Ligand SMILES: [Fe+2]
């Protein structure tokens with residue numbers, strides 16, 4: 001069962017970024033299914049790899065958009081991304097090294113991230129990016 005679902009209240013009003021957030025949510029759901037479905041650990045490792053790498057790519061794309069649009073809170077936003085990226089790296093490392101609980105913690109961390117960061121910090125840049133013409 002899906003742990004997360006994209007809805008309009010997560011929209012940042014920029015189609016490319018909404019699409020990436022939807023992909024992130026789909027990958028978090030895949031990881032959740034792998035963790036709760038008792039799948040082999042190599043399968044879970046692959047799902048972790050996918051969501052962690054995609055999250056990094058998304059951060060770099062989003063930061064580029066914010067830079068191009070001269071977003072005033074760019075540094076603060078980038079800091080939040082760096083903190084999560086470091087957390088994800090550590091959890092991925094723990095899982096690779098035999099700690100099964102790290103898979104569950106990854107799902108929890110990413111779910112909290114969607115509720116707090118996307119709904120909060122990402123939605124705060126929406127108006128600015130729309131005015132700058134970002135698509
Ligand atoms: Fe962000």
Ligand SMILES: [Fe+2]
Nearest residue numbers: 021062118122
């Ligand atoms: Fe984002």
